Amino acid sequence: MKAVAHSELGDADVLRVTELDIPEPGPGEVRVRVAVSGVNPTDWKGRSGAYGAAAGELPLSVPNHDGAGVIDAVGPVAGGDGASGSAAESDGASDGVGPGAAGAIGAPFAVGDRVWVSLAAYQRPASGTAQEYTVLPVNRVFPLPDGASFELGAATGIPALTAHRSLTVAEDGPSRLAPGALDGHVVLVAGGAGAVGHAAVQLARWAGATVITTVSGETKASYAKAAGAQHVVNYRDSDAAEQIRAIAPEGVDLIVEVAAGRNNALDLAVLKNRGTIAIYANDGGTPFALDIGQNMGLNVRYQFVLGYTFGWDKVAAGAEDINAAIADGALPVGEDAGLPLIEFSLDRTGDAHRAVESGAVGKVLVKVADL
Ligand SMILES: NC(=O)c1ccc[n+]([C@@H]2O[C@H](COP(=O)([O-])OP(=O)(O)OC[C@H]3O[C@@H](n4cnc5c(N)ncnc54)[C@H](OP(=O)(O)O)[C@@H]3O)[C@@H](O)[C@H]2O)c1
Incomplete structure (x- = not known):
């Protein structure tokens, strides 16, 4: 599959278009076929080393925490016979999260479900959304309400979860x-x-x-x-x-x-x-x-408020409320809604990072696939 990755910290030039194997989901995980990847300031800050230099060699890293797409495969049920099953039936143990993390928003996932994702690369450097497929623990994956576009889904993640937390403290x-x-x-x-x-x-x-x-x-x-x-x-x-x-x-x-x-x-x-x-x-x-x-x-x-660490329970609660707002039509994106969309191709993920870094007004997205 096509991916954008880097193995050193630095400016956007470290990002390379490359071919990677399609990853397999483990227990408590799903594979998402990415339609749109969302870029946030934290993505370029992490890539650049602004959060401090990584000790030792940087593992292969795929940027961008947010995105939207379609469930492509679900991991085996934890403790089961290895057969594929509903991701939400598993215990999410790979992320240290107890039962119900995905169930909290009432959505066992099945192949074909439309979803939005967030915090994809947090402590999982190869799981960013600047690639055609990513594997994620189910507690980072949320159903995309009917009628909501992949662009809206990819714009939601970190901004909406951060806003929700800020409004509820x-x-x-x-x-x-x-x-x-x-x-x-x-x-x-x-x-x-x-x-x-x-x-x-x-x-x-x-x-x-x-x-x-x-x-x-x-x-x-x-x-x-x-x-x-x-x-x-x-x-x-x-x-x-x-x-x-x-x-x-x-x-x-x-x-x-x-x-x-x-x-x-x-x-x-x-x-x-x-x-x-x-x-x-x-x-x-x-x-x-x-x-x-x-x-x-x-x-x-x-x-x-820091999205990486405010807690998966708060993330799940925030996502549930955010999805209710999306379903109500209350979180539109685009110029008319006050958030112009600025879209780049996957090959131009570096330019997408440069745009965010230079203070683009609106939401910078990377189109990965027409789904
Ligand atoms: N803690 C978290 O979990 C978390 C989550 C998401 C983002 N962030 C961080 O939050 C920041 C913003 O992220 P973003 O995605 O929203 O970026 P953004 O789309 O670039 O928005 C930043 C906005 O802040 C405005 N601003 C700057 N200085 C201001 C001031 N003194 N008073 C009022 N507004 C001001 C900017 O406009 P003007 O410069 O024209 O005023 C701009 O509209 C970044 O540093 C990002 O890394 C943190």
């Missing part, structure tokens, strides 16, 4: 999302035209929140509005805090934060007492020191 807030779950809550999404920001705006609106978002200019403002934000503020305006306070005089309940250091002063100026700042990135890299008195006075809760 607030004090006095819900731990799950559904229509009405955020009724009466004011959510500030920093960077509403980003991939995670877009998903956060959409999920928060679906759950009933009043959504304010910040952007850096007019084009991004129009994308954030198209995503559903009722209020958009340019965070570069010197009176951004006053603008947000005018919209939410009592302050905002929850902030979904992409630039924790740069925005900390703004966040504290608009946060309600007992509010939560959910930090999933520190874009800009600005370090910050907490003003203990101000934070204590506001009873601030800081919640850090």
Whole structure:
């Protein structure tokens, strides 16, 4: 099969189009024929060595955690006679996850099922989605609701799971999302035209929140509005805090934060007492020191969010709610929905990485196959 892989860390030039054997699923695993691969900043950061140099030789690595496609084979039932069976009947032991990880979203998988996947290459370097087939533990695979395109499925993964987690960690807030779950809550999404920001705006609106978002200019403002934000503020305006306070005089309940250091002063100026700042990135890299008195006075809760480690139980719960939102038509992608799709061929996966690395506005995808 055709794949894109690398065996050293470095810039996008390390990515090579290559031929690999089609992998076989083991117990608790399924093989997915990939239609579309989704590219996130973490994919180029991992490829480049930004997370630290790997000790020793890098194993053959296939990039990209997110994707969508069709179940092509299911692994043997754990403890069975080796015959193929429903992947969700197995115990997922290969990933250290107990029974029901896939069953939690009620979907035993069968050959032909349409799915979206996420965190594909986490601790499994050869399992990224920039290849025609990938084998994954069932707890990284989720049914793609009827009518949802493979593009939507590949755009969902890390951005939507990160947004879901960020929206469900607030004090006095819900731990799950559904229509009405955020009724009466004011959510500030920093960077509403980003991939995670877009998903956060959409999920928060679906759950009933009043959504304010910040952007850096007019084009991004129009994308954030198209995503559903009722209020958009340019965070570069010197009176951004006053603008947000005018919209939410009592302050905002929850902030979904992409630039924790740069925005900390703004966040504290608009946060309600007992509010939560959910930090999933520190874009800009600005370090910050907490003003203990101000934070204590506001009873601030800081919640850090990292998709790799926030827990497979949270991933399963997030995927279930996200799928309900997709089924409701609440998570559309594309220019009209505020998230332009920028698609590359599998051969041009390196260019897809370069696009994300240089801050492409929208969602960068790699078309792997017409399925
Ligand atoms: N923790 C996790 O699990 C997790 C998961 C997904 C992503 N991430 C990280 O989150 C970051 C964003 O990912 P993404 O896929 O959403 O990237 P993206 O699509 O490039 O979006 C980033 C957005 O943040 C905006 N932004 C930058 N500085 C800002 C500021 N000070 N205030 C408000 N908005 C600001 C950018 O717009 P402007 O520059 O024009 O403002 C851009 O729209 C990356 O660093 C990524 O690695 C972390």
